[in-house]
Every structure is written in C-alpha cells, then in structure tokens.
Amino acid sequence: FLMQNSSMMKKTLKCIRSSLPEMASVLLLLALHLCVFTMSGMLLFIGEKQGDGQDRERLIYFRNLPEALTSLLVLLTTANNPDVMIPAYSKNRAYAIFFIVFTLIGSLFLMNLLTAIIYNQFRGYLMKSFQTSLFRRRLGARAAYEVLSSVTAEGEAHPREVGVRPRDFLQVLQRVQLDGSHTQAVMEKVRSYGGDLLSAGEFQKLFNEFDKRVIKEPPPRPEYPSPFLRRAQIAFSHRYFDYLGNFIALGNLVSISVFLVIDADVLPEDRDDFVLGILNCAFILYYVLELLLKVFALGLPGYLAHSSNVFDGLLTAVLLVLEISTLAVYRFPHPGWKPETLGLLSLWDMARLVNSLIVVRFLRIIPSLKLMAVVASTILDLIRNMRAFGGILVVVYYVFAILGISLFRGVIVAPGNGSLSPDNSSAPCGSFEQLEYWPNNFDDFAALITLWNVMVVNNWQVFLDAYRRYSGPWSKIYFVLWWLVSSVVWVNL
Known part of the structure; x- marks a missing residue:
C-alpha cells in the first residue's frame, strides 16, 4: 500500500534495484575475503596441546566452518573486537596480525568501497530518474502551451504573435485543484507580465513556482498609542x-x-x-x-x-x-x-x-x-528529504518482522518470575541468558525492536548464537540477510 501510493518511494526502490548488480560485485568480493580468512583461521588455530591459547581460540570461535564464518562476519562489523582474538593473542602476540589484516581489508577497505559504489551508482540512477521526471513535466508544459496558444490564435483573425493570453491561463489554473499558496504565487507571477502574450519560455518558468518553498510573512505587530x-x-x-x-x-x-x-x-x-x-x-x-x-x-x-x-x-x-x-x-x-x-x-x-x-x-x-540553527535546519531538511527512504525502511521492517514472527515465534521462552526460575549466574558471560535479553524475541510486533537492535550491530553476535541454539543453525541466514539489507544497503544510502 505504501509503495503504490508514493511515486518517490517507487522511484527510490527502482534506483536501488538498478544499483544491485554493482553492489553484488563488491559483496562477492567480500564473501571471498570471508572464505579465505575463515579457512586460514581454521588451519592456523589448531592447538598442539589441550588448554593452550590456540586450542581455546579454536574451541570458542573456530570450532567448525559455520562458527568460524560467523565469528569473522561479526568481526567485520567490529562488534566482537577484540574478544575474538584475545585467546590466541594471549598465547602469541603475532596472532594479532591475522585479525588486524582481516579488519583492515574487510572493514576499512571493502566496506568503504561498498559504500562508495552504492553512493555513486544510486546517485547516478536517482539523478537520471529526476531528469526523466523533469523532462516529462517540461514536455507536458510545452503541450499545454501549444494547446492554449492555438486557442489564442483561433480568437484572432490575423494573429501577429504566438503565445498564450494570461487570462486563458488563469481560467485554466482556477479549475485545477492545487495548493492554495502555490496557486497564488503563480497568479501573481502571471499578473507581473501584464497583458502581453506569454512566450514558451515564460510559460515554462511559471511552473518553477511549484518547486519553491512557501515562506509566510509574519502578521503585523499591534500598534499602541502610548x-x-x-x-x-x-x-x-x-x-x-x-x-x-x-x-x-x-x-x-x-x-x-x-x-x-x-x-x-x-x-x-x-x-x-x-x-x-x-x-x-x-x-x-x-x-x-x-x-x-x-x-x-x-x-x-x-x-x-x-x-x-x-x-x-x-x-x-x-x-x-x-x-x-x-x-x-x-x-x-x-x-x-x-x-x-x-x-x-x-x-x-x-x-x-x-x-x-x-x-x-x-x-x-x-x-x-x-x-547551531544551521545544523538543526540541515538535519530537518535531511529528514524531510529522506521520507522516501524512511517509507522503504518501514516496509522492509514490516516484511522482516512478519517473517521473523513466522519463523521464531515461541522459540525463546523467558523464565518465570517465581523462585523456581533458573538463575542466570551459571550462564556464560555475555550470553543471551546472562545479559537477560529475553524481551528481544519474535513473539509479537516487539520483533521490530529486536530487528532494530540487530541493525545497530552492537552485540548482534549474541542474537546469532542464541537463535542458533534455540532454533537451529539456519536461523543465521535470516539475521545476516537483515544485516545486509538494513545496515549495509539502507544505512549507506
């Protein structure tokens, strides 16, 4: 419903869709980067004896291929830095080079490259879309000029000039349902030309008044005799x-x-x-x-x-x-x-x-x-101009929330408030249970808050681990897709 009733949202969505091929190339390079370092990490952190730093690194973060891939994917967002490298770094400081190189290439180069490509491609497609809309509007204005000028020519036996009579334009304008302030501005502009015929250029300039922001003059101040x-x-x-x-x-x-x-x-x-x-x-x-x-x-x-x-x-x-x-x-x-x-x-x-x-x-x-007023007005203008992006984000939030409710409703059950409820002191530090993240679930439309917390990517590895344990390893696909759509694509736009 939202998408069908907003031309700007449809235009923005079309530009995003046109930018996907260029985004896919960098995402493929990012996936290759993850795979190479995942395999290297699994080969590198093989403990020679039980209890050393390498073994703890393997058991915690590189136990198997999905776990290793998840650990490095979270490190790509710097959410688990430096936790992921501490076990190996405690054993040998040289292991820090592996994680530093991974972060430099992934977070500082590839992610910024993805941001630049998204900005450049989207800006180009959006500019082309606006140019097309402007061309259509000018074409329509030119067609209206030709129709009204033909009416003017029919009213004269021997027309000496080609143009539109101001009164004909005003008659048409009064029959159209437009914003009152913009209509008044156009009427004043027409009257400023006097009784002369409007040329094609003057006729086109009249429509520029609809793009101007109306600034209302303050009412006059009261006058006091004393x-x-x-x-x-x-x-x-x-x-x-x-x-x-x-x-x-x-x-x-x-x-x-x-x-x-x-x-x-x-x-x-x-x-x-x-x-x-x-x-x-x-x-x-x-x-x-x-x-x-x-x-x-x-x-x-x-x-x-x-x-x-x-x-x-x-x-x-x-x-x-x-x-x-x-x-x-x-x-x-x-x-x-x-x-x-x-x-x-x-x-x-x-x-x-x-x-x-x-x-x-x-x-x-x-x-x-x-x-401060300039900064505040700039922020307000950004919010006003980003309404189309906000509408698309609302739609994406709604779709992922419905999907999350369908997949994970009732999967995580919070403990009761009674004395028989389990004590979270025995839970691992930093886990879903120890942090008491129970309100972050998909039982109802509180799923929107859960999606917001994942989009911020602070501690989002906690959600990945919890839903893997309670629902299954395939739940990670849902959260990674949401991270790509919200944090990588939308936030960069």
Missing part, C-alpha cells in the same frame, strides 16, 4: 530579550544539574526538595511573564507565527499547570518538604516531570545560535 508602550514593545521584541530568556533558562538548567549531583546518593524519600522547589517556582513564574511580554510585543498571531515560540509557549503552559497542581496538592515548599503521596503522582514524580520539561525547554536556544 509612547511608553511602544518603547516597551521595542524592548520586549528585541533579540537581547531572547538572550536574557536563554540565560535564565541556562541558570535553571544549572540549578537542576547541581541538585542532581548533590542528591545522587540520596534516596528519593530522604531528599529535601525545598530549595529546588522554590527555584523552579521562581523560574516558571519568569517563563510565564516572558510569554505574556512576548505576546504583548508581537501580538498573539505574531507570537504563534514562529514555531520556536509555539514550542516555548506550550512547554511553559504545561509547566505552569504542573506547578499549580503541585502547589494545590502539596502546598507551598518549606524546609523538610517531603509530604506523603497524594493523587496520581508523588511529589518526587511531579518534580522529575517538571525538571524533565525544563531540560527539554532549554532547546529554545537553538534558533538563537546561528551555527
């Missing part, structure tokens, strides 16, 4: 007033940090929140005052026209409601302020919620710092 109010309006709308608000917010954040450090070793029921409660109350009162002064200076429409003000105002309103609720339930702060829990939340929970919102509110400084 000179004192006008001076106050200028002062409270100045950027220095924003700097003062940021400085106050920083002071609030510092005060919370200081009390977190002081009370780090104190139990919640033994903490005295008197001073921090007074400080937070004073800071929140300032935030409310700042909000009212900005509304006075900019007007309510002007205040709401800026997304940073909406973010700031919303959090300030929530903080005010929480503070009023705290005062209504637990009264005003006083020394030894540790009342019993009343209502839905305890005083400690209310304080944590207020402090968390204050920390989030500190993000308001981003628009005030130019370099």
